Every structure is written in structure tokens, then in C-alpha cells.
Amino acid sequence: MKGSVYKRPNGWEFRHDIDPDPLTGRRRTTSRGGFATKTEANREMRKSILAHEEGRRVDRSRRTVTEFLDEWIVAVRPSLRPSTWSKYRTYCDSYIKPVIGNTALQELTPVRINLLYAHLLTSGRRHQRTNQGAGLSPGSVAVVHRVLHRALRDAVRWNYLVRNPSDDVERPKLDRRVPTVWTKEQLRTFVDHVRGDRLYALYLVAITTGLRRGALVGLRRHDVDLDAGTLSSSRPRIVVDNKAVDGEHKTDSAYRPLVLDPVTAKALRVHVDRWEQERTEFGFTTDLLFCWPDGTGIHPDTVTDWFQAHAKSAGLPVIRLHDVRHSYATAALKSGVHPKIVSERLGHASVAFTLAYYSHVIPGMDAEAAGAIAGLILGTGETPEDTDVRGSVRTEAETPLIDEEE
Incomplete structure (x- = not known):
């Protein structure tokens, strides 16, 4: 499969051929953008080409992160404890969707997820109490990461994504909390x-x-x-x-x-x-x-x-x-x-x-x-x-x- 990388106003984009239309035989392509560097775009293009050659085809979609999470939280409910499901839903509604919810799922990159975590650490707290900072604790952001990683892993399994972009993010570092006794x-x-x-x-x-x-x-x-x-x-x-x-x-x-x-x-x-x-x-x-x-x-x-x-x-x-x-x-x-x-x-x-x-x-x-x-x-x-x-x-x-x- 042939492919190329282009510089766009909002970053780098790749485009490559996929299988021709089964009915007309016309050429078809797929593309993805928003990469910070040419190297990153080239790397993701090679992964996309490999996925198509291995038979994993991800159709182009403008499905947003919010639309996907709304679908995902309903689908995983039978497999989770009620308390776990409630926590997942709360973290999606409170911390993920308000910040990156309008992003197209297939345009979600490790850089954007890293920026999400940085935002939550500095100003992500929704209800600030006395003597509390504006940002979430590293532990809370780590939970956000677990929820988002689990959701995006399922997106890959459902053929919504070629790969999980949260695999390459910088995970929040946790300070060891000694229990108060x-x-x-x-x-x-x-x-x-x-x-x-x-x-x-x-x-x-x-x-x-x-x-x-x-x-x-x-x-x-x-x-x-x-x-x-x-x-x-x-x-x-x-x-x-x-x-x-x-x-x-x-x-x-x-x-x-x-x-x-x-x-x-x-x-x-x-x-x-x-x-x-x-x-x-x-x-x-x-x-x-x-x-x-x-x-x-x-x-x-x-x-x-x-x-x-x-x-x-x-x-x-x-x-x-x-x-x-x-x-x-x-x-x-x-x-x-x-x-x-x-x-x-x-x-x-x-x-x-x-x-x-x-x-x-x-x-x-x-x-x-x-x-x-x-x-x-x-x-x-x-x-x-x-x-x-x-x-x-x-x-x-x-x-x-x-x-x-x-």
C-alpha cells in the first residue's frame, strides 16, 4: 500500500491507500491528522498500513470521544461491579468528556491525552473545598488514566481505532501515601x-x-x-x-x-x-x-x-x-x-x-x-x-x- 505524509495548519497528516471499493474497484484512501511531528505521522501511517494488511480495517468515522464514551459506558455495565461502573461513569462525565469530549475519537493522540492530564492536575477540580488546590490529586488523575485506557482498549477491540493512543502517554506519577493510623x-x-x-x-x-x-x-x-x-x-x-x-x-x-x-x-x-x-x-x-x-x-x-x-x-x-x-x-x-x-x-x-x-x-x-x-x-x-x-x-x-x- 502506498502512503504519504503532509504538513497541515494543525499539524502533520498521513494518507494511504486501502483496499479498492469491492463494487466499483475504485481507489480508496484513508487519512488521519493532528500529529505534532513528521516522524510521528510516519510511524502512525506504517501502523495503519500494517493493520489494513493484517485484515484489521478501521472505517473512517467522525465519532467523538463523548459519543464513544456514552456508548462504551452502557456496553461495559454488565461486566463491572455497580460501584466500579458508577465510578467509571462519574470520571467520564466529570473529567474526560468536558475537556476532550468534542475531539474526534480517531484524532485522539498521546499528546492530547497528556495535555488532558496536565490540565486536570492544575485546574481539574470541579468542587473546590477550603484548603484544596484547583487541581486534582495525582491519584485521581491516575484513575482517569485507568478509565480512559480501558475505554480506548475496547475501542481497538471494536475496530473503532487502529491502536490505543493512551499506551504512549506519560502516566501520572503517584506519591506513596503512608496510611494515617x-x-x-x-x-x-x-x-x-x-x-x-x-x-x-x-x-x-x-x-x-x-x-x-x-x-x-x-x-x-x-x-x-x-x-x-x-x-x-x-x-x-x-x-x-x-x-x-x-x-x-x-x-x-x-x-x-x-x-x-x-x-x-x-x-x-x-x-x-x-x-x-x-x-x-x-x-x-x-x-x-x-x-x-x-x-x-x-x-x-x-x-x-x-x-x-x-x-x-x-x-x-x-x-x-x-x-x-x-x-x-x-x-x-x-x-x-x-x-x-x-x-x-x-x-x-x-x-x-x-x-x-x-x-x-x-x-x-x-x-x-x-x-x-x-x-x-x-x-x-x-x-x-x-x-x-x-x-x-x-x-x-x-x-x-x-x-x-x-
Whole structure:
């Protein structure tokens, strides 16, 4: 196939032959423009020619990015979790379509996508709060990239594009965010402060198991086995379009049963007794364990608001409810609990993820391990007792709060 590259007012353009019209045999060509340099136009022309020769034919179209995304978001909905789909739609509507939505899909280039990311980082925030900059965080722009890359990948599969232009962009660089956590003393202070609260058991479960917010709010009566002292979240409650709905856990391991420590098990028993009394009194049929007295489900965001209000009134640093999960993991790792056990209790997909995410905890553990191993080999210190990891799985879970009840 023959082709040429031309300089246009808006950049460089290529044009090359494609298969002749099957009916008339007349010559046909395809073109694409908007390239910053001649070299880039030549490279894309060679890719286009190769794609046609391999049988992947992309018909010329003036379909815009907005038109494509509107089609795409409907098509992918059955394959996504409701919360993921809602996030994809929000990012498309809020950050992609307002900036590059009028661009023809086939004229979308890596340069234009890079400019989109630069714009979002400097002035992309739609609702600016006090002490917030005008730009989105690198993390938010990274989500924009994931959404756009996924959409354009599907455009290639649907033969709307020859290749994915987001493959060649400069991805936003993320700063490693160390989770904000409470110390053991701060966790105890919070527990003392909420001891008489209606959701005392929920807060205690969060602190002593590290369950995610959705799993906490979504706990059902049948999820808790008071005789065995275990709980297993069957279906979390998540927020989609500001509404609380039933969702799915992120990983299969999140459905694991968790052994409860005696303090938490006792608090849950008290809560269940009150729940059953209210169920009889009000006649509600819901099986949600943490609900209003009439059985109405509590919105997850409401639980977060209450949690943060309690933290403030207790004189503690105000953190996210999800940061209690990080506090649990950090305390467990620092106390010497085997990372595999911590990973399983948190419901992570692998212990590798746990170690990578909580790498900020590892340096102190590494120093302790160095001294212990040297002492064992060189006889310069006390030899730590052997630990049976399997035994730690079978025994009852411990909690730093246990001494408060004895």
C-alpha cells in the first residue's frame, strides 16, 4: 500500500491507500491528522498500513470521544461491579468528556491525552473545598488514566481505532501515601469513649478485625456465630450514586470466617440481644445487624460521620474509618503476628500485597529481626521462643483490649 505524509495548519497528516471499493474497484484512501511531528505521522501511517494488511480495517468515522464514551459506558455495565461502573461513569462525565469530549475519537493522540492530564492536575477540580488546590490529586488523575485506557482498549477491540493512543502517554506519577493510623493507646481511648454508644459493637469489630466499612455495615445476623465466636461477612453494603446498596467483596478471601476475641464476642452478644428485642418490638424483617431501631439500614457515609465525630470529641486525630483497618494491620505486624495471618484476616488477595502496602512498618521489624537472628547464631543475646504459625491460626484471637474486661 502506498502512503504519504503532509504538513497541515494543525499539524502533520498521513494518507494511504486501502483496499479498492469491492463494487466499483475504485481507489480508496484513508487519512488521519493532528500529529505534532513528521516522524510521528510516519510511524502512525506504517501502523495503519500494517493493520489494513493484517485484515484489521478501521472505517473512517467522525465519532467523538463523548459519543464513544456514552456508548462504551452502557456496553461495559454488565461486566463491572455497580460501584466500579458508577465510578467509571462519574470520571467520564466529570473529567474526560468536558475537556476532550468534542475531539474526534480517531484524532485522539498521546499528546492530547497528556495535555488532558496536565490540565486536570492544575485546574481539574470541579468542587473546590477550603484548603484544596484547583487541581486534582495525582491519584485521581491516575484513575482517569485507568478509565480512559480501558475505554480506548475496547475501542481497538471494536475496530473503532487502529491502536490505543493512551499506551504512549506519560502516566501520572503517584506519591506513596503512608496510611494515617492510631496507636494502641489511641485505639483504647476511642473504645472507652464509645463504650455506651449504640454502635459500640460495630466500632469494636472494626478495631479488632480490620473489616472494611462495607463489610461492617453489611453484617447480617446469620454472619455472626456467637457460639463459635466467629463472623463472616456475606455481602457488604456499598455506596453507588450516593445510595447504599448490596455489593460484592473485592477478593474471594474477603468472605473468610474470622475468629473473634472474647471482648468483641461479648460486645456482639449484647448487641444481638438488643437487636432481637427491637426486632420483636418493631416487627422489622431486615437481617442487617447494624441498623436503626426500626430496622432501617444505616448509610455507610453516616457511620463514617458518626465515627469521625466521636474521634473529635475524644480528642483524637480525625481519621477515616478505613484508617482503623490500617491501624489494625500496623499494630498486628508490629506486635509480631505473622504477615500471612494478618493478610488472611484482612482478606487480602496475597501476603505479597500486605507486605508491599505496609512496607512502612517493615524497617522496625527488620531491625528487631536482625538482632534476634544475630543473637541466635552468635549467642550474643536471648534466643526467641519458637513460634508455631499453625497454632496461631487455631488459637483464639487476642486483643489489646482484653485486659480492660478482666
